[in-house]
Structures are given as C-alpha cells and as structure tokens.
Amino acid sequence: MDTVALPQRAGTPQPSQLNATLPNIMDPETAANVPIRNICCIGAGYVGGPTAAVIALHNPHVRVTVVDRDQKRIDAWNGRHLPIHEPGLVDVVRLARDGSSEGRRASSDQAEAGAMDGASRIIGTVVESARMPNLFFSTACVETIGQADMCLISVNTPTKLRGVGSGRATDMAAFEGACRDIAIHAKAGTILVEKSTVPCKTGQLIKDIMEAHRPGVVFPILSNPEFLSEGTAVRDLMHPDRVVIGCESTISGHRAAAALANLYATWVPRSRIAPINIWSSELCKLAANAMLAQRISSINSISAICERTGADVSEIAKSVGMDPRIGPQFLKAGLGFGGSCFRKDIASLTYLSESIGLPEVAAYWQQVLTMNDFQRDRFARHVIATLNNSLRGKKITILGYAFKKNTGDARESPALDVLRILLEEGPRRISIYDPLCSVSDIKRELTVLEAEYAACMPDGPIEIVSDPYVACTDSNAVLVLTDWDMFKNTKPIAALSKPVAMPETYDGTTGTTPNDILHVNLHMEQLAINKPSKPSVPPTSLLAELASRLIPEPTCPVDCAECESIHSSGVLVNKDITTPLVWSDISKIVREPRWVFDGRGVLDERAMVGMGFRLETLGRTSMYRN
Numbered sequence: 001m002d003t004v005a006l007p008q009r010a011g012t013p014q015p016s017q018l019n020a021t022l023p024n025i026m027d028p029e030t031a032a033n034v035p036i037r038n039i040c041c042i043g044a045g046y047v048g049g050p051t052a053a054v055i056a057l058h059n060p061h062v063r064v065t066v067v068d069r070d071q072k073r074i075d076a077w078n079g080r081h082l083p084i085h086e087p088g089l090v091d092v093v094r095l096a097r098d099g100s101s102e103g104r105r106a107s108s109d110q111a112e113a114g115a116m117d118g119a120s121r122i123i124g125t126v127v128e129s130a131r132m133p134n135l136f137f138s139t140a141c142v143e144t145i146g147q148a149d150m151c152l153i154s155v156n157t158p159t160k161l162r163g164v165g166s167g168r169a170t171d172m173a174a175f176e177g178a179c180r181d182i183a184i185h186a187k188a189g190t191i192l193v194e195k196s197t198v199p200c201k202t203g204q205l206i207k208d209i210m211e212a213h214r215p216g217v218v219f220p221i222l223s224n225p226e227f228l229s230e231g232t233a234v235r236d237l238m239h240p241d242r243v244v245i246g247c248e249s250t251i252s253g254h255r256a257a258a259a260l261a262n263l264y265a266t267w268v269p270r271s272r273i274a275p276i277n278i279w280s281s282e283l284c285k286l287a288a289n290a291m292l293a294q295r296i297s298s299i300n301s302i303s304a305i306c307e308r309t310g311a312d313v314s315e316i317a318k319s320v321g322m323d324p325r326i327g328p329q330f331l332k333a334g335l336g337f338g339g340s341c342f343r344k345d346i347a348s349l350t351y352l353s354e355s356i357g358l359p360e361v362a363a364y365w366q367q368v369l370t371m372n373d374f375q376r377d378r379f380a381r382h383v384i385a386t387l388n389n390s391l392r393g394k395k396i397t398i399l400g401y402a403f404k405k406n407t408g409d410a411r412e413s414p415a416l417d418v419l420r421i422l423l424e425e426g427p428r429r430i431s432i433y434d435p436l437c438s439v440s441d442i443k444r445e446l447t448v449l450e451a452e453y454a455a456c457m458p459d460g461p462i463e464i465v466s467d468p469y470v471a472c473t474d475s476n477a478v479l480v481l482t483d484w485d486m487f488k489n490t491k492p493i494a495a496l497s498k499p500v501a502m503p504e505t506y507d508g509t510t511g512t513t514p515n516d517i518l519h520v521n522l523h524m525e526q527l528a529i530n531k532p533s534k535p536s537v538p539p540t541s542l543l544a545e546l547a548s549r550l551i552p553e554p555t556c557p558v559d560c561a562e563c564e565s566i567h568s569s570g571v572l573v574n575k576d577i578t579t580p581l582v583w584s585d586i587s588k589i590v591r592e593p594r595w596v597f598d599g600r601g602v603l604d605e606r607a608m609v610g611m612g613f614r615l616e617t618l619g620r621t622s623m624y625r626n
C-alpha cells in the first residue's frame, strides 16, 4: 500500500464539523455508554508490549491481550526474560501478567516510620487485596480480536523498500493486514485505535477496509499516537506529557474517544488528555518527530561549523538552550539521530508533502535527513583521514552499537553508516562492543553490509565481542558511537541507567536510585488508593512485603542462555551497563598513538589527554589537526 493523500468520500464526516450536540469526550458519563472489558493489542513490539502493560496495570478489571504472529516474541513476553529492555518494564509486566497475592495492612509503626521520610501518605493507604492477572500475550490473533471491545493496532510501519515511493512512503502492509483481520473477525462496534505511527488520512484507509469486508457495520476509528522514547518507555507511559486522542465528529466517534480517555484517566490527569480531530492526531505524531529530528540536525549543522572555526558545539548548545524560547532538550550534537522512527517518519512526511503537491515542504524536511547523513559521513571520513587515509592492516574498535543509550535496540544505528564507510578501506579487523545489543540483533543489522563486503562472514573483518577490553586490545583507533554512561570518563553513571532490581530478591539495603523509586512507585500506584504525586521513599520492610506478594514467575528451561547473565546479586542484567570503563586500562592495551574518536561528546578531553590518548570529538576543533 502506498501512502498518498486519499480523496474525500461523499458523506464522510469532516473532523472540522465538530458539533456541540455531540457527547462530551471528557465526560466519564459518555464513556459509560461504551464499556471496555476486553482489549486486544495487535503487535507485541517496543510500543505494543509496554503500552498494553501499563494500560493493564492501571485498569485491573480490563482484560488486555497482546497478540503477535511472532511466536518467539510472545514466548519471551510470557517468560522471565522480556524481549525488550526498558527500565521498570519487568515490574509492570510482573504485576499485571502474574498478579499478586493478598497482603497485610501496614502497621501504625510503619506509618510512623514513613512519616519520618515523608511516605506516610502512601503507607497509610496500602490496599491488601490480591491482584488477578489481566495482561496476556498470545499468538491467537483471530480469537482475541473476536472477543475485543477495542483493538489497539501497534504493528510496524516501516519505510517501503520497493515499488512506488520506495525509500520514502510508509509500508502499510502490516497495518493493512491487522485492519483486515479486525474487519473479518471483530464484533460489530469494536473500536479501532491507531497506535502505530501512520500517514495522515490513514483513518480513511481503515474505513475503506472495514466497509469492504463488513458493509454498513459501524467500527469507530480513533488515532492515539504514542510518544514514548526507548530507554524511558515506562516512565513516559506512566507520566505522559500528553495523550492525544483523535476521533471523528460523530456520536460513535465521540463515545469511542470517551471510552479510551476513560482508560487513560485511571492514571493520567484529564487535563493532559487532548481530544483533537483525527487527521490532526495522525499528523501531529509525524510533526513531533520531524521537529525533534530537525533540532538535532540544526545543532549538528552548527557542529560542522565549530570544527572549522574553533567554537565548541557543547558550549553553543548550552548557551543557546538557556534561552527559554529554545530550551535545552534535543540539542546534543553527535552522529545524528538513529532508531526505527525519526528517519522513516520524516521520509513519510516528505512523501506526503510531495504527493499533495507541496515539493517545497518536502525539500525542507528532506534537508533534515541530508544533514543527518552528512554527520556520519563526515565523522567516518575524518577517522580514515586521521589514520593516514588507509585502514589496511589496522584494527578499529567500535564502542556502542545501540542507536542511543539505555536500549538494546540495534535498528537503524548510526554505527551502521559509519561501519559501511570504514569497510570500504579494508581494515584488518573491526571489533564491536555494546553492553545491551544482542549479537544476533547486531548481526541482523549488518546483513546489509554482508552482501557488499562479506563483512560478517567467518573470515570477514567484523567481530562482535562481549568484553570492551578485548574489543580495544591492539586497536589502532577506538570509536565511541553510543552515548552509554559507562563510556564516560567524567561523571558517575546516571542512576537511571542502573538495571532494575528483581522484586523477589530486592532487599532495599543498597541505597535508593530513581529506578528503585520507579520500581516502588509501580507497586505503590497499584496497591495504594491514593497515588503519590511525587516519587517517595518507603521503608525497606514495606518494599519487601510488596515484593513478596508477587506471584512467582514462570520458570525457565534448565539450559536457558539468558539465565546465565543474571548477576549473583539478584539484579537482572542482560549485560553490565553500570560499571564504567576504566580508560586508564584501555590506554595500556591500545596501539600508539592511542587514537579515540568520540562521536557522542561523552569524553572529557583533558582527562583523556592526561592518560595519553589523542582524542577527536565531533563538534570541536582537534588539538591534533593542522
């Protein structure tokens, strides 16, 4: 399916025709007309899994089932080792998927102890009832859709790789497939919710599919784009800055929107829920991502000027960001944005602009992508130029493959573009280390290179190693390509990047980090009647009590590879993301003159030079350049 602007159909209600006589979306009474007991979330990925889990957590009387065609993914969601790494996610899933047993009411002693650290309000309101599981993961798509009152569509919407609009238009095959399944198997009146990021006017496409299969049956369609970021997905879902709900201006549309708003209102203040028209809702997601990416390209364009003038891009970002009209976020210069969404969403926006006769608008957004490519290209070519224009016989170390810190997502990493250019120079070896990305995920990404360079073949130059020191040994140049805190040589590791403690073994004696607070709050918000407005620190005994009430998780097979990576302390880590690299040790194992290329601005130059490194940082003039 190609994404062009769809023509208006006669009789299609226009979102602008908002009618004062339509039911009020924000009124819980309106929602009462559409009770939601069963939700089916189609797509158990980075969005579907966490979103469904948080909805289930806050709506214990609603049965939420996440379906996916990928059996392995569903097995992982049902097991101990979730398929994606997100701080706090295991807590949410554990409570909603496995449930908890009945608990004891907090004693007055505990309440007093709490009063001392400001947590008495929470402690005094702990509810002791058991929680039944209400989050399920399944491959039974047809059956689950058939029982649903509401279907959230969270399937992948990548860029088309062939045919009309190749490289820019959105590939709607998976989305269309999900809609067809709903059209064929859903009950009349089931509410369809677009959670995937889709081109503007997709609501019309859904309408056409439904009409073709079930003529005359009303299926209300909502747009509810997701704004979570990977690495902070649970926090973003628990405390969203806005929940956008787009609907048609019909009675059924408003009632459906009210039903969805009601689900969110169990934990999101109603003032943050924004009902808007459906086309605005679809377009605002693309616009938000495009504008975030645009800021990154803007600061990156300045970084190129800095390198040639002696200015320092981090100082520019700081001073520019102090202007409250601009603000400090998304001004970190580096290798440009990666990940599965920014590029594809801007491509989709440019294609949409062109297809509705706005080539100037398309060209404007295209430039954001051009600048992004320029950044990696410039960085990689500078590495080669610094190493005497040849990588023959040389070993290069890549520290960090993930597209950003705190995620194991290897999709569309800037590292891939850097690697492509380095490989052209025929290096002897490229060693890649990333603390969270799995070897299989990195290999899957590298297959696009495999065809060209046989890079990942057994005798190819690329190796993926699990030890950063092994990766750096005998290296001619170390390249930092992900902003992992553990790569920094200045500040202590941000507490938020600590892995989440497993509830069963959490003993509360190791100090409280923001993650621990999040972990606790999840229990608190579920078990307490009054929700804390701010993270508070409850006493250890209460924590332990809450943890002990969780129903035990399913067990793993004896030969489970993931289990091998569980720390003896009981902290679940796929790999270690908290132990900082000891750069002084690395200085002893790399080759002279100890080149380090920092593509993320995470290394302090003075400290690195003090250890004998030669450091090149993107966005700064090198002290070693002529």
Ligand SMILES: NC(=O)C1=CN([C@@H]2O[C@H](COP(=O)(O)OP(=O)(O)OC[C@H]3O[C@@H](n4cnc5c(N)ncnc54)[C@H](O)[C@@H]3O)[C@@H](O)[C@H]2O)C=CC1
Pocket: 042, 043, 044, 045, 046, 047, 048, 067, 068, 069, 070, 073, 141, 154, 155, 156, 157, 174, 175, 177, 178, 181, 195, 196, 197, 198, 226, 227, 228, 229, 230, 340, 341
């Ligand atoms: N990854 C992110 O951080 C964010 C993604 N989004 C958007 O959310 C959507 C989903 O993204 P991700 O979760 O990252 O994708 P993903 O690729 O991780 O997950 C999509 C899942 O849908 C499944 N699927 C596809 N068609 C299906 C069908 N007909 N029936 C059952 N399962 C089916 C796939 O097997 C896959 O597991 C995309 O539109 C993306 O742009 C929005 C906000 C954040």
Ligand SMILES: O=C(O)[C@H]1O[C@H](OP(=O)(O)OP(=O)(O)OC[C@H]2O[C@@H](n3ccc(=O)[nH]c3=O)[C@H](O)[C@@H]2O)[C@H](O)[C@@H](O)[C@@H]1O
Pocket: 197, 226, 227, 228, 229, 230, 231, 289, 292, 296, 329, 330, 331, 332, 333, 334, 335, 336, 337, 338, 339, 340, 341, 342, 403, 404, 405
């Ligand atoms: O639609 C989506 O998929 C999501 O895309 C982004 O989230 P995400 O891609 O997970 O991560 P970001 O934190 O936005 O970072 C994206 C890329 O930009 C880079 N970046 C970010 C910020 C910055 O200042 N500089 C910079 O280079 C990151 O390293 C990363 O490669 C948006 O932030 C989310 O709001 C959106 O929901």
